[in-house]
Structure formats: structure tokens, C-alpha cells
Amino acid sequence: MLHNAINFQGLKKTFHTLRGPVQALRGLDLQVKPGEIFGYIGVNGAGKSTSIKVLLGLIRPSAGGAWVFGEPAGSLAARRKIGYLPEVANYHEFMSAAELLMMHARLAGVPRALQAERCREALELVGLSTRKHSRISEYSKGMKQRVGVAQALVSDPPLLILDELTSGLDPFAQRDLRDIMLRLKERNITVFFSSHHMNEVESICDRAAIIHRGALQACGTIPELTENRERVEMLWEAVEVSEPVSQISKEGEASVARHEAHSFLQLAMSRGYQLKRMSSKRTNLEDVFHDITRRVDREASACSPS
Amino acid sequence: MLSLLEIARVQLLENVRRQVHLVTLFMAAAMLMLPAYVNAFSMGLQAFALVTKDFGLTAISYYGVAMALLLGSSVVPRDIERKTIYPILSRPLGRVSYLGGQFLGTAALITASIFLLTLCMGLGIASLNHEWDSNLFAAAWGYSLESSLLAAICMCFSVFASPPLAGVLGFFVYVVGGMSNAFIQFFLREDRGANWAADGVEMLQRFIPNFSNFRLKYPVVHGFSIDPHYHAAESLYACLWIMMFLLIAGIRFEVKDL
Numbered sequence: 001m002l003h004n005a006i007n008f009q010g011l012k013k014t015f016h017t018l019r020g021p022v023q024a025l026r027g028l029d030l031q032v033k034p035g036e037i038f039g040y041i042g043v044n045g046a047g048k049s050t051s052i053k054v055l056l057g058l059i060r061p062s063a064g065g066a067w068v069f070g071e072p073a074g075s076l077a078a079r080r081k082i083g084y085l086p087e088v089a090n091y092h093e094f095m096s097a098a099e100l101l102m103m104h105a106r107l108a109g110v111p112r113a114l115q116a117e118r119c120r121e122a123l124e125l126v127g128l129s130t131r132k133h134s135r136i137s138e139y140s141k142g143m144k145q146r147v148g149v150a151q152a153l154v155s156d157p158p159l160l161i162l163d164e165l166t167s168g169l170d171p172f173a174q175r176d177l178r179d180i181m182l183r184l185k186e187r188n189i190t191v192f193f194s195s196h197h198m199n200e201v202e203s204i205c206d207r208a209a210i211i212h213r214g215a216l217q218a219c220g221t222i223p224e225l226t227e228n229r230e231r232v233e234m235l236w237e238a239v240e241v242s243e244p245v246s247q248i249s250k251e252g253e254a255s256v257a258r259h260e261a262h263s264f265l266q267l268a269m270s271r272g273y274q275l276k277r278m279s280s281k282r283t284n285l286e287d288v289f290h291d292i293t294r295r296v297d298r299e300a301s302a303c304s305p306s
Numbered sequence: 307m308l309s310l311l312e313i314a315r316v317q318l319l320e321n322v323r324r325q326v327h328l329v330t331l332f333m334a335a336a337m338l339m340l341p342a343y344v345n346a347f348s349m350g351l352q353a354f355a356l357v358t359k360d361f362g363l364t365a366i367s368y369y370g371v372a373m374a375l376l377l378g379s380s381v382v383p384r385d386i387e388r389k390t391i392y393p394i395l396s397r398p399l400g401r402v403s404y405l406g407g408q409f410l411g412t413a414a415l416i417t418a419s420i421f422l423l424t425l426c427m428g429l430g431i432a433s434l435n436h437e438w439d440s441n442l443f444a445a446a447w448g449y450s451l452e453s454s455l456l457a458a459i460c461m462c463f464s465v466f467a468s469p470p471l472a473g474v475l476g477f478f479v480y481v482v483g484g485m486s487n488a489f490i491q492f493f494l495r496e497d498r499g500a501n502w503a504a505d506g507v508e509m510l511q512r513f514i515p516n517f518s519n520f521r522l523k524y525p526v527v528h529g530f531s532i533d534p535h536y537h538a539a540e541s542l543y544a545c546l547w548i549m550m551f552l553l554i555a556g557i558r559f560e561v562k563d564l
Contacts, residue, residue: 053563053564056395057395058392058395058396058563059564060561060563079396079397079398080398082396084392084393084396085393086393089389089393090390091390092319092320094320094323103316104393104397107309107313107397108397109309151393
């Protein structure tokens with residue numbers, strides 16, 4: 001039986017603070033298939049890092065469960081299948097990249113005979129072979145992230161979890177890391193990465209999920225997420241308005257979803273408006289993300305007691 | 307087990323690089339010079355070696371306690387704060403192994419430092435006295451056990467509380483656990499009349515380690531021989547208490563959200 005690489009089912013996590021309980025995850029359901037590059041998008045505090053920590057066993061869920069290739073999240077068997085790069089990757093800076101990777105190879109239980117070979121391969125993949133004996137404290141931020149990816153890869157895991165991999169990096173370093181992820185896909189490694197960079201997710205991910213307020217809001221391929229969200233923008237002239245159309249502002253502009261455009265057009269023209277210009281605006285992932293998060297925020301504030 | 311040793315090795319290397327070890331170097335230099343300094347005030351009396359050993363071993367004991375409080379209470383919170391713990395604990399490695407490794411690395415460093423200081427003091431005395439006293443290392447071993455146990459206690463508290471609070475609690479256990487019966491009876495009860503304090507200390511002492519078991523300064527200074535079985539007994543005593551504190555820390559750390 002083929003298991004999902006990641007499976008969250010009804011995952012809930014509540015932190016008990018001095019100010020009262022804080023619900024970080026409110027019943028998260030999400031499945032990631034083996035071999036795909038999966039983008040995990042959300043604002044700060046949406047629950048991305050919390051759910052990733054649950055996968056690693058760093059945090060225990062309050063309810064629901066998580067599995068990695070069918071193994072309960074946090075178990076030793078599950079952790080053997082994961083390579084992890086944390087959001088803020090700090091390493092023992094007195095070590096060189098080669099020493100750090102050897103340490104992680106030993107901790108991951110890589111057989112002694114394979115340790116050196118695995119380290120060499122991982123460093124080659126991230127392009128740090130020539131600097132492997134330099135101290136990590138001498139590396140730039142981009143190089144440190146690459147070392148982080150190498151340490152995650154040293155145990156040859158089938159699942160790589162990268163928490164905000166390209167955050168704070170320059171465009172060149174971001175592109176380098178994107179290339180590395182595509183190379184990992186060729187090796188059939190599942191890459192689960194959280195990001196704030198929508199264009200990055202759009203360009204390399206097979207599928208993506210939007211998480212907001214601790215719950216999954218949307219999930220699918222990029223075309224699935226953006227289709228039916230295309231908008232049509234129109235400029236109208238009010239010639240003889242019998243009865244106003246609420247979507248048309250004073251300036252005579254209107255923006256409607258593509259699937260509503262035809263009926264809206266008919267309604268407006270029957271009321272006496274004259275269409276001056278019409279254009280179609282393709283929606284990208286960023287627009288979808290904004291639409292969804294704003295809608296969820298509006299709904300949440302409408303439901304709140306204040 | 308291999309993972310535990312790997313964590314211990316990294317912890318040892320990490321701790322060696324901490325600036326606090328400038329104090330160790332300063333202390334080592336002081337221990338080398340101490341015999342000559344004491345000798346300058348001895349006015350020809352041959353008691354200088356005795357005074358030096360007394361002074362030196364007391365200083366080494368305080369050094370061990372300070373290091374244990376400082377390192378023991380901060381190693382785990384430091385790793386959490388710097389987030390170096392995340393990639394390590396994402397490996398197939400039990401949290402108890404992680405704690406054990408952190409403890410071993412810390413204890414190894416404290417022990418090595420105490421032996422270094424003792425060696426310096428021994429060399430200083432031998433250079434003036436032309437006599438090598440290997441018994442000094444018996445006292446050093448006792449101090450190493452004492453400091454290692456204190457480090458385990460602080461590490462245990464640091465899993466529950468902030469590093470400063472863990473240090474304070476550890477110091478409290480050290481002070482109460484190190485109070486001798488003579489001190490309780492003659493000072494607290496008879497001299498001060500603080501029976502409530504004496505009762506409280508005696509009650510607490512039933513649940514915490516007795517640190518006075520590790521203090522071999524007086525027999526060493528006065529040249530009494532120490533039964534080798536005593537070293538085995540004090541080592542076993544320390545190991546059992548260390549294991550108990552690490553077990554308590556491990557149970558809590560296992561369910562702690564990081």
C-alpha cells in the first residue's frame with residue numbers, strides 16, 4: 001500500500017499561555033503525495049511551523065494526528081525518513097560544513113562506510129564542495145542555507161522539509177536554491193517547503209496549500225488554485241440609468257469574476273449602462289492568497305463576539 | 307549510544323569555546339603561582355604546602371561549583387534559544403539521549419578543567435617542595451563528582467525553569483545538601499536557636515544528595531590515606547543521583563513542546 005508522504009488528519013494544537021489558550025492549529029487536513037514538490041503558504045502565525053514541528057515530533061498535537069509515509073509523526077521510524085531545514089538554521093559555527101555533515105550522518109545512523117560518500121554527495125549537490133573545510137561562521141547567509149539543505153540530505157531521506165528556505169536571501173541565492181529543489185525532484189525526493197514567496201511556489205511546485213488561522217483554506221495544483229478566479233474589469237458609462245447596479249462604482253468601474261461576467265454584462269446593459277472598455281485580468285497565486293486570507297479574516301471578525 | 311557520544315563530543319567542543327573558559331586559564335595560572343606566593347609569606351616555615359593545598363583545593367572546589375551552575379543551567383536552554391536543537395532532534399534520536407549527551411559533554415569538560423587546575427597546583431608545589439602529592443587527585447575526583455552532580459541537577463531544573471532560576475535552585479540544593487550535621491546542630495540549633503531552620507534543612511536533606519560525601523580536602527591536606535573503596539562508593543553514589551536527576555529531566559523533556 002502506497003502511503004502519502006505527509007498526512008495531517010484533523011490536526012489541532014492549542015498552546016496554553018498566561019493570556020489564555022491560543023489555537024495554533026484548528027483541525028488541519030492535508031495530504032502530500034510522494035515525489036511532489038509541495039508549497040505550503042501562509043502568513044506569519046498561520047500555523048505552518050507548528051504543523052511542521054508536529055511532523056518532527058518537536059510538538060505534540062492536542063488532537064488529530066500526523067503521519068509520515070504511514071509512520072506516526074515524531075516516531076523514530078518517521079524521523080528516519082525526514083530531512084529537515086529549520087526556518088532559522090543555526091549550526092555549531094566552529095565546525096566546517098564537512099564536520100557538520102559528518103555529525104548529522106552519525107546522528108542519522110548512516111552506516112560508517114557510507115558516511116563520507118553521503119557527505120560528499122550532499123555537498124556536491126548544493127555546490128559547496130570547494131568550501132567544505134571552511135568554518136560555517138565564515139559563510140554567507142545563502143551558503144549557510146545551502147549547508148542546511150546538505151545536512152538535511154545527508155541521510156538520503158525520501159522527504160525533505162524546508163521551512164522558509166529562501167527567506168531573507170538575495171535573488172541569486174534564491175534561484176540557486178530553487179534549482180537545487182528541482183534537482184531533488186529528479187531524484188524522486190518529496191519536498192515540502194513553506195514560503196512567503198508566491199512566485200517561487202508558482203514556478204516550482206506541483207501542488208500548493210494555503211493555510212490561514214490554523215486551518216487549510218485551499219489546496220491543489222497552481223492552475224486549480226487560480227482557475228475560476230480570473231476577473232473581468234469593465235469601464236462603464238452611465239447613459240440612461242433606470243436603476244443602479246450595485247457593483248458599479250461612481251466612476252463607472254466594475255470588477256467581477258469571469259464566470260459572473262456574462263450575466264453582469266446583460267444586467268448592466270438592460271439598466272442603461274454603456275460599456276466603454278473591458279479587459280480580462282489573470283489571477284496569480286498572490287491574488288488568490290490575498291483573496292482567501294482577507295475573506296477568512298472578514299469571516300472571523302464577523303464571528304468574533306466584539 | 308553512539309548518538310549520545312556524538313552529542314557529548316559536540317557539546318564538549320562547543321563548551322570549550324565559551325568565553326567563560328578564560329576563567330579556567332586564569333585559574334590555571336593562579337594555581338601554578340599559588341605555592342610560590344604562599345611560600346613568600348611562610349617565613350621559612352615548612353607549612354606552606356599544607357596552606358597551599360588548603361587554599362588551592364578550596365578555590366578549585368568553588369571553580370567547579372561555579373562552572374556546574376553556569377554550564378548545567380544553560381546548555382539545553384541555549385540550544386533551544388539558538389535553535390541548534392531542531393536539526394538535531396529531527397534525527398532519529400531520543401530526547402533522553404540528547405540530554406545524556408549534553409550532560410556527558412558538560413561533565414567531561416568540568417572534570418578535565420578540575421584535573422588541569424589540580425595538576426597545575428601539584429606542579430607548583432612540587433617545584434618548591436621537590437615532592438609530588440598524588441593524593442591531590444583524590445580530592446580532585448571528589449570535586450569532579452560533586453560538580454558533575456550539581457550540573458545534572460541544574461540541567462534538570464533548566465528543563466522546567468529559566469536558566470537563572472535553574473541556577474538559583476541548583477545552588478540552593480548544593481548549599482542545603484552540603485550542610486554538615488555539625489553546622490546544623492551547633493550553629494543553627496545551639497548558637498542561633500533556629501530550630502525551625504534546622505528541622506527544615508534536615509527534612510530537605512532526606513530528598514537531596516549529600517554533597518559533603520565528595521569533600522576530601524581535609525584528609526588530603528593532612529596527608530591521611532583514603533580507602534580506595536571510598537572512591538568507588540562516592541562514584542556510585544554520584545552516578546545514582548545523576549541518573550535520577552537526568553531521568554526526571556528526561557521524562558519532562560520528552561513531553562515538552564520545543
